[in-house]
Amino acid sequence: MIQRGLLITTNNIATLAAFDYSKVKVGKRPTVAILSTGSEIVDIGKKPGRDQIRNSNSVMLKVMAEQCGAVAEIFPIAGDDLSNLRSQISNSAKGKDILIITGGVSVGKYDLTKAALIELGAKIFFEKIQLKPGKPAVFARLGKTLVFGLPGNPVSAAVTFQLFVRKAIMQLQGSSATALKQGVAVLSSNATAARDRDTHLPSRLETDENGRLIAVTLRSQGSSDFVGFAQADSFVFLASGKAAQAGETVDIVFL
Template structure:
């Protein structure tokens, strides 16, 4: 039995980044950059007005009120590209280029137009540089704006478009097969008989995998047949980068996954983790390089172990810089109990109290099969191994769930 940190490290060591591919910007959202994004222009590309008003020379209105002659207008996409002289002003809109010769913009609320809109009275002085964003003050041409390994978000899309990336190099999405085992399982469209339950793991695992960026394939139920399981794993590994099984990893007569993997010649890296819930978790690699995660059968154990281990592999394959779930510190609203020799990852809801402190409310749940209670969880409270109890009001480490 190995610590959780060792298991995470082993997964990282044996996961290879997949080849990159070029995609259109319209298909790039949620993918991971495989190239640095470099500015091909200054931003802003010209001195830009921050508000509606008048571009002028600050020295001309130092003793305001002062009257200036309006010589033109500068609007977004239609600038006034002449030299502004002393005693002149240019009517300007937010986002428009500031004309050469002007060194400030007075907001329209502090002005009054006169004589058929040919003159403007500036009611108050303005300091040089006021309401102007200088060219290149946000980013300069040639600078790296985004780095390889970052995920492309909605905000990132604006950056790509602004710097001319109609196509962008990204990590390939891994293909992942999901396979649930157990004779007690029936498909979702069947009513369970005596001693049976509907398969839920195939759907939660596929959903978690797709959130992480994988292309998921749900396979038919395997039952408790080692030869069938072996064949399904082998066939799935031929067309997928990762195979995730659930169930059949406990010790004894119901351990079907490890014998099947051994018969396939897989290299097993670990098969038990000091983790609650989720101790009987298997990680292996087949001869063709496909990774296999054998997860426990209980739904909560599946969620915990997938997000700790399989999710990290999916992200690493795409070249993601950050592969682990984000960790934060929160204050317990209720006491929690730990376990001997194992780290506990307990479901909780996060909230912020009136003082702005992040709070974690541990959920009442009936164990690793209580997936109904787990639905309400937004995070996992981490309880170190060999910790008997952590009292309420104590600061603890929490991991946000995707």
């Protein structure tokens, strides 16, 4: 009833105790390095200039990774200079199972993260995906470290973490449930996918008096609206080009 690969939870730990498992073998907690990049990012506690924002991604990704069971470490912000970025990637990846880099994947003229990874000899598995948000995401391996280059926008970083990085962290621990729980809900308002990209819309779930699960997509002023995202407990999935009306059923994943 408690099989290899199952997560130990508040609900099943009593079963372990009742059957006398005072010690159990568990998966090793993966180690995760977190590196924010870009001259548009400043540390918390510093005053952002024009076109700059504070580094909210690092702390968010740290707690997200820890919630999946990882041991996470935040590294100093890397600048927009290729040789500097290269050495910071190399340094932060050292001995880690996973390196998460945010920003630098599509901003400005150069795709610096990818360039730095290639110069370091990383193997690139994918480097542009037909997803919204997430288009510029990069997945690579540098030595033994899995590297995820996520978009710098906080909401895009959060969504792509949940879709890709979470799965890797669960898998590395030996979890047999690496996917988020799926379901079907009813849209509370019209929603549209990107024309050429499968789309995940952060949403909040409620139930109506008929026991229907209602997905309220969180209005977003662009992909940096993490204030709206704060209420998300699910994503609505819409295939590329699809438009769904209020009242239609849509596929969802639970966060």
